[in-house]
Amino acid sequence: MSQNEHDAFIVSRDDLILVTGANGFIGSRLVKSLLDRGYRNLRCFSRSSNAVARFELVAQGYPGARLEVVQGNLLSRDDCRIIAKDAAVVFHLAAGRGEKLIPDAFVNSVVTTRNLLEACLQHKCVMRFVNVSSFAVYTNAQKRQWRMLDESCPVEAYPELRGDAYCFAKVKQDEIVIEYGKKFGIPNVIVRPGYVYGPGNQGITGRVGIGTFGVFLHLGGSNPIPLTYVDNCAEAIVLAGLKKGVDGEVFNIVDDDLPSSRQFLRLYKRNVKHFKSIYLPKFVSYGLCYLWERYSSWSERQLPPAFNRRVWHAFWKKTRYSNEKLKVRVGWSPQVPTEEGIKRYFEACRRGGRSA
Amino acid sequence: MLKVAIVGCGRIADAHASQIQRIRGCEIVGVCDSELLMARQLYERFPVKRYFGELTKLLSEARPDVVHITTPGQSHFEIANTCLQSGCHVYVEKPFSLHEDEALKLIALANERGLKLTAGHDDQFRHAARRMRALIQSGFLGGRPVHMESYFCYELGLGGYAGAILSDKQHWVRRLPGQLLQNIISHGIARIAEHLTTESPQVIAHGFVSPLLKSMGESEIIDELRVIISEEESTTAYFTFSSQMRPSLHQFRIYGPKNGLIIDQDQETLIKLRGSKLTNYLEQFVTPATVGRQYFANTLKNVKTFLARDFHPKAGMKYLIETFYRSIVEDTPVPIPYREILLTAKIMDTIFAQLDQQRSLVQAHGQMPLHPSFSGLRHT
Numbered sequence: 001m002s003q004n005e006h007d008a009f010i011v012s013r014d015d016l017i018l019v020t021g022a023n024g025f026i027g028s029r030l031v032k033s034l035l036d037r038g039y040r041n042l043r044c045f046s047r048s049s050n051a052v053a054r055f056e057l058v059a060q061g062y063p064g065a066r067l068e069v070v071q072g073n074l075l076s077r078d079d080c081r082i083i084a085k086d087a088a089v090v091f092h093l094a095a096g097r098g099e100k101l102i103p104d105a106f107v108n109s110v111v112t113t114r115n116l117l118e119a120c121l122q123h124k125c126v127m128r129f130v131n132v133s134s135f136a137v138y139t140n141a142q143k144r145q146w147r148m149l150d151e152s153c154p155v156e157a158y159p160e161l162r163g164d165a166y167c168f169a170k171v172k173q174d175e176i177v178i179e180y181g182k183k184f185g186i187p188n189v190i191v192r193p194g195y196v197y198g199p200g201n202q203g204i205t206g207r208v209g210i211g212t213f214g215v216f217l218h219l220g221g222s223n224p225i226p227l228t229y230v231d232n233c234a235e236a237i238v239l240a241g242l243k244k245g246v247d248g249e250v251f252n253i254v255d256d257d258l259p260s261s262r263q264f265l266r267l268y269k270r271n272v273k274h275f276k277s278i279y280l281p282k283f284v285s286y287g288l289c290y291l292w293e294r295y296s297s298w299s300e301r302q303l304p305p306a307f308n309r310r311v312w313h314a315f316w317k318k319t320r321y322s323n324e325k326l327k328v329r330v331g332w333s334p335q336v337p338t339e340e341g342i343k344r345y346f347e348a349c350r351r352g353g354r355s356a
Numbered sequence: 357m358l359k360v361a362i363v364g365c366g367r368i369a370d371a372h373a374s375q376i377q378r379i380r381g382c383e384i385v386g387v388c389d390s391e392l393l394m395a396r397q398l399y400e401r402f403p404v405k406r407y408f409g410e411l412t413k414l415l416s417e418a419r420p421d422v423v424h425i426t427t428p429g430q431s432h433f434e435i436a437n438t439c440l441q442s443g444c445h446v447y448v449e450k451p452f453s454l455h456e457d458e459a460l461k462l463i464a465l466a467n468e469r470g471l472k473l474t475a476g477h478d479d480q481f482r483h484a485a486r487r488m489r490a491l492i493q494s495g496f497l498g499g500r501p502v503h504m505e506s507y508f509c510y511e512l513g514l515g516g517y518a519g520a521i522l523s524d525k526q527h528w529v530r531r532l533p534g535q536l537l538q539n540i541i542s543h544g545i546a547r548i549a550e551h552l553t554t555e556s557p558q559v560i561a562h563g564f565v566s567p568l569l570k571s572m573g574e575s576e577i578i579d580e581l582r583v584i585i586s587e588e589e590s591t592t593a594y595f596t597f598s599s600q601m602r603p604s605l606h607q608f609r610i611y612g613p614k615n616g617l618i619i620d621q622d623q624e625t626l627i628k629l630r631g632s633k634l635t636n637y638l639e640q641f642v643t644p645a646t647v648g649r650q651y652f653a654n655t656l657k658n659v660k661t662f663l664a665r666d667f668h669p670k671a672g673m674k675y676l677i678e679t680f681y682r683s684i685v686e687d688t689p690v691p692i693p694y695r696e697i698l699l700t701a702k703i704m705d706t707i708f709a710q711l712d713q714q715r716s717l718v719q720a721h722g723q724m725p726l727h728p729s730f731s732g733l734r735h736t
Binding site: 048101104110114168299 | 667
């Protein structure tokens with residue numbers, strides 16, 4: 001990386017960069033991306049004890065780089081104080097994923113983020129706090145079909161009604177980052193990746209369809225799927241975290257040339273594994289979501305409100321996606337074309353023997 | 357209107373808030389958590405009047421009639437004690453207390469103050485469990501239980517709750533005297549305790565870390581437990597907790613001198629086992645058909661309950677809370693007799709003491725010995 005490029009960044013190569021969730025799907029790529037850019041002073045935080053061995057191996061490829069691996073829990077304020085010390089940039093990727101219940105997702109996303117923000121506030125050395133959010137926070141309800149979803153779109157105002165613990169936690173996590181930015185002046189950037197795919201995350205996104213009822217229901221139809229290949233996503237987060245003049249901004253991360261849900265499913269069946277799927281037209285999926293929502297409410301949640309109109313708008317409504325802001329403001333462009341990314345993803349799926 | 361408060365706003369508090377809001381004649385006047393963010397998220401999602409970060413403020417400002425304690429087990433005694441001192445009735449989630457003596461003190465205090473207590477043994481109030489209780493009370497078993505078997509299994513996944521405990525050596529569940537077991541087995545033990553009559557049954561426990569957990573480097577958390585409980589020359593019971601056996605059962609079997617009963621919590625079924633046998637082939641042809649008919653009847657009953665909007669996963673909790681509130685308002689007996697709460701605590705204390713003893717022996721001799729009684733059985 002050239003000196004000119006570095007001049008456009010808020011920190012020098014020797015400044016300490018903290019990455020939480022460093023051992024995760026995106027985090028491990030992000031660490032590598034920082035090292036590739038010449039950053040030599042990284043602190044990798046992970047809850048997993050496997051992280052130490054993994055990063056020792058990574059460090060061998062970057063002689064001269066100082067890779068400090070810390071294992072701990074962000075629910076511990078002491079751990080947060082230790083890792084935030086001297087950190088100039090914080091890439092906060094650690095979050096509760098896969099939790100079905102709101103309190104679990106909340107404690108692992110919001111309380112942890114608050115602890116980290118408090119620690120940053122105490123040390124007074126952070127120049128940017130990069131919060132990794134998600135597309136899940138957007139409501140998309142008030143927009144017409146085929147309209148563009150970009151950073152100006154409203155966030156879910158009543159995330160508790162989405163029936164999705166992850167959405168609730170991410171909305172609240174964003175809120176607390178913005179609150180600390182406004183109240184205490186912690187400079188921040190929020191990045192919102194679409195569906196991050198690649199080797200290591202082989203599932204089919206729910207935006208294509210769901211296999212909950214024993215048969216795969218294809219719900220996406222002709223919708224573009226907001227995919228971002230994991231390496232592209234990591235690169236975008238790095239740039240958003242380091243570029244000068246973007247404090248307080250939000251960036252959506254999606255790749256170019258997005259396939260439609262139908263194309264993606266067809267390719268998946270051809271390249272990974274064939275399985276039966278039933279396509280539900282939009283009016284049918286909307287109607288079913290509406291009925292489920294009504295029944296859930298009428299029966300006092302005898303069935304959880306997992307399917308409702310808010311979910312339908314966020315996941316299955318025809319929508320286009322923009323990465324214009326990311327390209328213009330931080331100079332990102334996807335290094336792995338979607339065609340190549342999907343090829344690698346399918347290859348990994350075949351090796352992993354995963355299916356829908 | 358009964359004024360209710362919830363202390364501790366983690367995952368089980370959600371279940372409490374959901375069920376309380378389904379009950380008429382009560383309102384949640386406040387929720388409290390030492391982590392204010394947790395209290396606020398519960399307040400934002402349910403019809404709750406206020407949220408607090410301190411118990412004393414909740415008690416003095418919201419002035420609840422009943423407090424539900426849904427914090428980690430270590431704090432149950434202190435919080436329940438404070439609430440009772442403040443004149444509140446208390447619903448304590450399981451485990452009711454860390455030790456029997458704490459349970460004794462709380463019950464004594466409640467009695468002294470004319471207040472009521474209950475424990476979160478809500479599984480005993482699910483639909484099938486209530487049907488079973490009614491049958492036993494009607495004399496279906498033909499006398500006192502001869503033998504019981506209680507299976508309470510738990511599938512340890514790598515994510516969620518289990519993942520958090522396994523990956524975090526400081527997790528609060530690890531700091532309970534009985535660790536993971538203490539946080540889970542009350543339901544299965546309480547089912548047995550309900551039908552015991554003596555105050556001090558004999559308990560023989562054997563526990564170990566499953567090979568799966570060992571392979572993951574776990575050496576502290578006991579996830580396999582077998583217990584024999586017996587009353588002097590009378591009722592006996594087996595209790596099984598397993599993270600590895602499949603199917604992962606939640607079953608209770610009870611046999612009397614005349615007939616037996618099986619409830620399966622996962623299937624929400626109650627099966628009657630006839631004591632008398634038919635002659636020859638009839639037993640093999642007729643009995644399977646009648647058992648099949650019983651399963652079909654259970655299916656119909658479940659569908660009917662579902663259609664009546666009363667088949668929630670926590671239907672037992674709603675019934676228990678409702679009955680507890682009624683006992684407060686109408687001054688009727690509490691849904692779970694105190695002797696049952698105490699007996700459950702006593703049996704659990706004995707189990708954990710024996711497991712501790714086994715741990716010490718392992719440390720001293722390097723291998724897990726079977727309990728002397730188990731060893732004796734092995735050699736006969």
